[in-house]
Amino acid sequence: MQLKKVTDRVWVSSFEEERDRPALGYIYGEKYRLAVDAGHSRQHVEEFYALLEEKGLPLPDFTVLTHWHWDHTFGLCAINGISFAEERTEKELQHVLSKWNQDSEGKFKAMDEHIALEYKEQEMQVTGADIVYKGEITLELGNLHARCFHVESPHTEDSVLVLLPEEKILFFGDCISGEYPLWKVEKERMKALLFELEKLDFTLSIGGHWQAYEKQELLDILKKENGLD
Numbered sequence: 001m002q003l004k005k006v007t008d009r010v011w012v013s014s015f016e017e018e019r020d021r022p023a024l025g026y027i028y029g030e031k032y033r034l035a036v037d038a039g040h041s042r043q044h045v046e047e048f049y050a051l052l053e054e055k056g057l058p059l060p061d062f063t064v065l066t067h068w069h070w071d072h073t074f075g076l077c078a079i080n081g082i083s084f085a086e087e088r089t090e091k092e093l094q095h096v097l098s099k100w101n102q103d104s105e106g107k108f109k110a111m112d113e114h115i116a117l118e119y120k121e122q123e124m125q126v127t128g129a130d131i132v133y134k135g136e137i138t139l140e141l142g143n144l145h146a147r148c149f150h151v152e153s154p155h156t157e158d159s160v161l162v163l164l165p166e167e168k169i170l171f172f173g174d175c176i177s178g179e180y181p182l183w184k185v186e187k188e189r190m191k192a193l194l195f196e197l198e199k200l201d202f203t204l205s206i207g208g209h210w211q212a213y214e215k216q217e218l219l220d221i222l223k224k225e226n227g228l229d
Helices: 042-054 087-099 104-111 113-118 187-199 215-225
Strands: 003-007 010-013 025-028 033-036 062-064 082-086 131-133 136-140 145-150 160-164 169-173 204-207
Touching: 003 042, 010 042, 082 087, 082 145, 087 131, 104 113, 187 215, 204 215
Parallel strands: 033 062, 062 082, 082 131, 169 204
Antiparallel strands: 003 010, 010 025, 025 033, 136 145, 145 160, 160 169
8 A cells, every 4th residue: 555645635445446445535634634525444544644644644534434344444443533424434334333244244254255355354343433424424633624425326315425625535445336236327326426526626636545636627527427418
């Protein structure tokens, strides 16, 4: 895993297909530091934090989730500071917790070989967020804001975008892909997502499992891939 400097106040870790590890964002405000997503596991978080420490960067004070999926949330057990989840995300996490038993980890591993590899030498720990918000929240980090808000998406019902207005950077999690495990994209939901993306003021977009895209490049790709151009 590597840590890339995007701007003077924004960094992002590399994503990894083998263990289904998404890119994790790091935003440096004058008062507080924010991570975007909690990662796939305790080990994922620890490796991310080690990279931050190598750069002399403080650990995140806050972590915000883009959606409930395991690769973005199962690292909550190891994060520093306070976590934030939109109410739909927290509902999904609490549902997982309510059904959790001695067989649950094995079922997750059997579901996907990438999950099994991530948890080859560690145990799963599932937890909810510290603070739950409804629809939208803006975090004031110190001359830098993070607007976190729910958006309709073909990927999950609880998808959240994280917009940094001062940096003109958008973190979009996995919201541009179809629904797991078939990855089928519902076109009406993609249209709704595109409508929202077109309205937002950003120049660079960063997703969980993709390279960074400039705004128009992202819009063009989504329209072409989904027959909406």
